[in-house]
Amino acid sequence: MKDPELLYLVGGVVAVLIVATLITKLLIRKSGETPVLVNLRQRVNAWWWMMVVFCSSLALGRGGVFGFYALLSFLALREFITLSPTPRGDHRTLTWVFFLILPLHFVFAGAPWYGMFLIWIPVYAFVFIPIRSALAGDTERFLERTARIQWGVLTCVYFLSHLPMLLYLPIPGYQQEENAKLLFFVVLVTQLSDVMQYVFGKLFGKTKIAPKVSPSKTREGLLYGGAAATLIGTSLWWATPFSPAVAAGMSALLVAAGFFGGLVMSAVKRSLGAKDWGRGIPGHGGVLDRLDSLLFAGPLFFHVTGYYFGTNMNTAYSQPQWMHDALRLWMGG
Template identity: 90%
Template sequence: MKDPELLYLVGGVVGILLIATLVTKILIGKSGETPTLVNLRQRVNAWWWMMLVFCSSLALGRTGVFGFYALLSFLALREFITLSPTPRGDHRTLTWVFFLILPLHFLFAAAPWYGMFLIWIPVYSFAFIPIRSALAGDTERFLERSARIQWGVMTCIYFLSYLPMLLYLPIPGYEGQNAKLLFFVVLVTQISDVMQYVFGKLFGKTKVAPKVSPSKTREGLLYGGAAATLIGTSLWWATPFTPAVAAGMSAMLVAAGFFGGLVMSAVKRSLGAKDWGRGIPGHGGVLDRLDSLLFAGPLFFHVIAYYFGTNMYDAYKQPQWMYDAMRLWIGH
């Protein structure tokens, strides 16, 4: 938070929220507290709180950021699991997921131990989850239950953890400024959601997938996505990109966010729910606000790593303290 360019970005968002708050008050003063305007006020107020919490995590440094996203992963996975009944045979599996797999993954990420970060969930955890459920002896819908837990772990923990991992990307000439990359991803993706919603309400006619997400329209995606891309391009000065590359990255985030939200809406509808939860007034649950970031985060991370030719394996091998602790644990 000592970076002046990051403070400019924060100030810009605060300015937008001040305008949104003022406009909402004026509209309510003229039209009264209609359901639509009450929902708008709830959304704006929620954005104030989310902005405050997000900036507070940045102010605490890397430890604060990783702790913040670990908490978000816990809350998102809890919403994911809560939406459908969990048989007794899965209870102990979920205990291992919430209290071992999740914290260890973020420990490997924050250490950082990049090799283990990559494989802890897709390899070891994916193998462990069905094994632990099989030991419980409940075979009813076994494949469906195991796959559901694996999908929740993959999206709510693994995919989401790529956002704080942006802080560790070694980019030549951009050292110590990666917090702005994290801000860029979150800002462009969330603004894209807002712009698609607004333009969809104003001009939306053609539904993209009416049974999955009735509010998503081609017009909203086209116009809202273009607006978000322009905003992202205008922020090139806070990134290691040229304006042209910033435009491409922004368009990629728009597309990834849109399809990530669409996929998570399909999962949500298959579970018979409209929202993932009720934790954020006007927005639904934590996962409703994060769904567009789940696909955008890992895609953005790996595209940037490829673009700049970074080698995370060599840069972040197993920390010596972790190596010593593991040798002590196994008795050598």
């Protein structure tokens, strides 16, 4: 938070929120507390709280950021799992998931041990989950139940954890302390794309893209809102290691990934018979309703950026010596 450019970004968002708050108050004073305006006020207030929490995590350094995203993963996975009934046979599996697999994943990420970060969930956890569920002896809808847990862990934990990993991404000519701006850029552009698509969809939306999956998503909202978010992202190239042209391409990638991430998670949500993932954030639904667009945007941006700059995370962040010594001691070596 000592980076002047990061402070400019934060100040810009705060200024927008102040304007949004004033406009909302004026509209309510003029038209009264209609359902639409009450929802708008709830959304703006929720954005204030989310901005405060996000910036507080940045102020605490890498440890604060990884702790913040570990908590978000826990809350998101909890919403995902509790949205549908969980058979008794899966209870012990979920205990392992919440209190061992998830925390260890963020330990490996924060250490950082990049190799284990990559394979801990898609290899070790995905092998362990069906084994533990099979040992419970409940075979009814076994494949469906196991796949649901694995999908929740993949999206809510593994995909989301790529966002704090941006703090470790080696970029030539870019001080690693500046990587917080890259994280801010991803979150800002992706979330702005959601807001712009919602606004333009309400104003000009006529052609629904997938009405049975997400009735509010329209072709006009995606086109105009995505273009607006891409322009804003391009204008912020000075806070990134990208040229204006590359910043435009990366912003477009975030818009597309965010849109399809939200669409896929809406399809999952509808298949479970729910409108929202939860009620934890007034005006926004649950935590997962606010994070769904970031689930696809985070890992795609992380790996595309790493490929663009030719970084080798596995070489830069091999197993830390302290972790190597601890594992040898635990194994009796």
